[in-house]
Amino acid sequence: MQFFLDTGMVDEIKQALDWGILDGVTTNPTLIAKTGRPFMEVVEEILKLVDGPVSLETVSRDAKGMVEEGKRLAELGDNVVVKIPMTPEGMKAVQELESEGIPTNVTLVFSPSQALIAGKAGASYVSPFIGRIDDTSGDGMKLIRDVVQIFNNYQIETQVIVASVRHPMHVVEAALIGADICTMPFEVMKKLFQHPLTDKGIELFLKDWEKVPGRPF
Numbered sequence: 001m002q003f004f005l006d007t008g009m010v011d012e013i014k015q016a017l018d019w020g021i022l023d024g025v026t027t028n029p030t031l032i033a034k035t036g037r038p039f040m041e042v043v044e045e046i047l048k049l050v051d052g053p054v055s056l057e058t059v060s061r062d063a064k065g066m067v068e069e070g071k072r073l074a075e076l077g078d079n080v081v082v083k084i085p086m087t088p089e090g091m092k093a094v095q096e097l098e099s100e101g102i103p104t105n106v107t108l109v110f111s112p113s114q115a116l117i118a119g120k121a122g123a124s125y126v127s128p129f130i131g132r133i134d135d136t137s138g139d140g141m142k143l144i145r146d147v148v149q150i151f152n153n154y155q156i157e158t159q160v161i162v163a164s165v166r167h168p169m170h171v172v173e174a175a176l177i178g179a180d181i182c183t184m185p186f187e188v189m190k191k192l193f194q195h196p197l198t199d200k201g202i203e204l205f206l207k208d209w210e211k212v213p214g215r216p217f
Helices: 010-019 029-035 039-049 063-074 088-099 112-121 130-135 140-153 168-177 186-191 196-209
Strands: 002-006 024-026 054-057 080-085 104-109 125-128 159-162 181-184
Touching (some): 002 010, 002 186, 010 039, 039 054, 054 104, 063 088, 080 088, 088 104, 112 140, 125 140, 130 140, 140 159, 140 168, 159 168, 168 181, 168 186, 181 186
Parallel strands (some): 002 181, 024 054, 080 104, 104 125, 125 159, 159 181
């Protein structure tokens, strides 16, 4: 499973790249706004850093506007993926952009039927938002299981991006289900490394190392 960062913060991306586990980045208007920096400045810096897919979102409500924005975004880099909302107009835009070789990521997906429509429209990626479903007392991971099964049933090539991730177990469960990608906040990615027994073990080994005579370092 690939790891994407869901962020607009360049420092977070640099850290994940330094760890060697970053496969791509997803952004949205909210994440870019949190940086307090001009949109183009942030995006151009991200695209210079990241070799993998970088999802950039359109803001138009109609297909024509989405297509126009998508084409402009795609000109920024070969690895740009255009994020399109799950609406009838959005699916029209997906088909046109994909027909021109511009990859798309259908966002704000909350049901298997929406994911299936995105797959039938030919989207390169689909992003079910599991955390927001959990927030409303639903079962976000069941959505992922259903979407993965449907796509496998019909050999739909659209990749499943598990989005709106809240904690490390979301990442683990997504991997067990067989999702293609998990996009997560930086804090969740950082927590994937952590376990109290690891910290305890390192502390114990270092204490014992101090007792070893003739230490070479």
